Amino acid sequence: xxxxxxxxxxxxxxxxxxxxxxxxxxxxxxxxxxxxxxxxxxxxxxxxxxxxxxxxxxxxxxxxxxxxxxxxxxxxxxxxxxxxxxxxxxxxxxxxxxxxxxxxxxxxxxxxxxxxxxxxxxxxxxxxxxxxxxxxxxxxxxxxxxxxxxxxxxxxxxxxxxxxxxxxxxxxxxxxxxxxxxxx
Amino acid sequence: xxxxxxxxxxxxxxxxxxxxxxxxxxxxxxxxxxxxxxxxxxxxxxxxxxxxxxxxxxxxxxxxxxxxxxxxxxxxxxxxxxxxxxxxxxxxxxxxxxxxxxxxxxxxxxxxxxxxxxxxxxxxxxxxxxxxxxxxxxxxxxxxxxxxxxxxxxxxxxxxxxxxxxxxxxxxxxxxxxxxxxxxxxxxxxxxxxxxxxxxxxxxxxxxxxxxxx
Numbered sequence: 475x476x477x478x479x480x481x482x483x484x485x486x487x488x489x490x491x492x493x494x495x496x497x498x499x500x501x502x503x504x505x506x507x508x509x510x511x512x513x514x515x516x517x518x519x520x521x522x523x524x525x526x527x528x529x530x531x532x533x534x535x536x537x538x539x540x541x542x543x544x545x546x547x548x549x550x551x552x553x554x555x556x557x558x559x560x561x562x563x564x565x566x567x568x569x570x571x572x573x574x575x576x577x578x579x580x581x582x583x584x585x586x587x588x589x590x591x592x593x594x595x596x597x598x599x600x601x602x603x604x605x606x607x608x609x610x611x612x613x614x615x616x617x618x619x620x621x622x623x624x625x626x627x628x629x630x631x632x633x634x635x636x637x638x639x640x641x642x643x644x645x646x647x648x649x650x651x652x653x654x655x656x657x658x
Numbered sequence: 659x660x661x662x663x664x665x666x667x668x669x670x671x672x673x674x675x676x677x678x679x680x681x682x683x684x685x686x687x688x689x690x691x692x693x694x695x696x697x698x699x700x701x702x703x704x705x706x707x708x709x710x711x712x713x714x715x716x717x718x719x720x721x722x723x724x725x726x727x728x729x730x731x732x733x734x735x736x737x738x739x740x741x742x743x744x745x746x747x748x749x750x751x752x753x754x755x756x757x758x759x760x761x762x763x764x765x766x767x768x769x770x771x772x773x774x775x776x777x778x779x780x781x782x783x784x785x786x787x788x789x790x791x792x793x794x795x796x797x798x799x800x801x802x803x804x805x806x807x808x809x810x811x812x813x814x815x816x817x818x819x820x821x822x823x824x825x826x827x828x829x830x831x832x833x834x835x836x837x838x839x840x841x842x843x844x845x846x847x848x849x850x851x852x853x854x855x856x857x858x859x860x861x862x863x864x865x866x867x868x869x870x871x872x
């Protein structure tokens with residue numbers, strides 16, 4: 475087991491353990507401990523975690539607050555427990571990814587590691603291509619485009635995206651073939 | 659419509675992880691022989707598409723998010739087993755890199771979205787094959803999304819019943835199925851139309867390229 479896998483195992487055990495804790499005080503203490511242990515990256519990771527769950531948890535919290543108010547049920551304790559737990563779990567996930575190389579941690583599962591490698595590579599290809607198309611479209615349209623223009627652009631972009639992506643993945647697969655990745 | 663971390667009780671996610679483990683073993687059996695330099699680029703391309711689709715999400719008060727999945731297109735082109743594995747990889751990446759979904763919820767999300775979504779898509783396409791290729795593919799994508807959404811809504815909705823304190827206050831996700839089912843399903847009726855259109859678009863592209871037979 476390499477270092478990344480040890481961290482992954484520790485993370486998994488911690489995450490499961492956290493879901494058996496039902497006292498907001500303990501969860502807050504756990505979050506405080508994790509923040510201390512995360513070192514200089516703590517505020518960046520905390521901001522990322524809060525932003526990742528903000529919209530989502532706010533919508534659930536508001537919905538529950540409304541229902542609980544209607545049914546005259548306790549609100550604060552439930553919301554504190556739920557939001558602290560979610561924040562701690564998301565923070566730990568981001569901390570893990572910040573600390574280890576994900577592909578190293580997946581090394582024990584070759585198929586998963588391969589799919590992850592290819593998907594991460596493809597995501598980068600998509601991002602570059604979408605940026606290119608967006609900038610080209612903007613430069614061709616000094617005035618606001620019509621809905622028909624937008625639709626035509628989206629169709630062309632979609633087709634090009636698939637072709638370019640396939641070409642890129644094909645090159646990766648050929649490289650993998652030349653290195654014996656598909657040999658039985 | 660991933661379920662995030664922290665909303666599912668261990669009574670739900672631990673058995674789901676066990677079940678997903680069995681399903682992953684089944685899906686992965688003999689797969690290495692199928693993967694070659696022809697299949698892998700196509701799989702990578704559509705897996706990345708599913709990954710991108712999953713990140714454009716709208717939070718729903720029912721405790722999850724609304725977005726297209728891309729599972730149906732994976733299942734229709736590559737089959738259930740490969741689609742399930744690829745989508746599980748997508749869920750893992752989204753959970754770790756973006757905090758979308760989560761590790762504890764991975765088993766439930768993989769089963770509800772990846773496995774059930776793929777199975778329903780393939781079954782519906784076969785069922786409606788006589789209606790014509792594009793209609794069958796569109797229905798497969800639409801219905802598979804709705805079934806997955808319903809499953810996710812029900813799993814969230816049972817949390818206040820199966821995990822609560824003695825006084826009845828919920829320990830995990832606090833809203834019941836009377837809220838989660840409409841809150842999750844109604845937006846997905848609209849999202850399903852987009853998913854169906856996208857699936858037909860990619861399916862036609864795949865057919866033009868000769869990846870699938872009509």
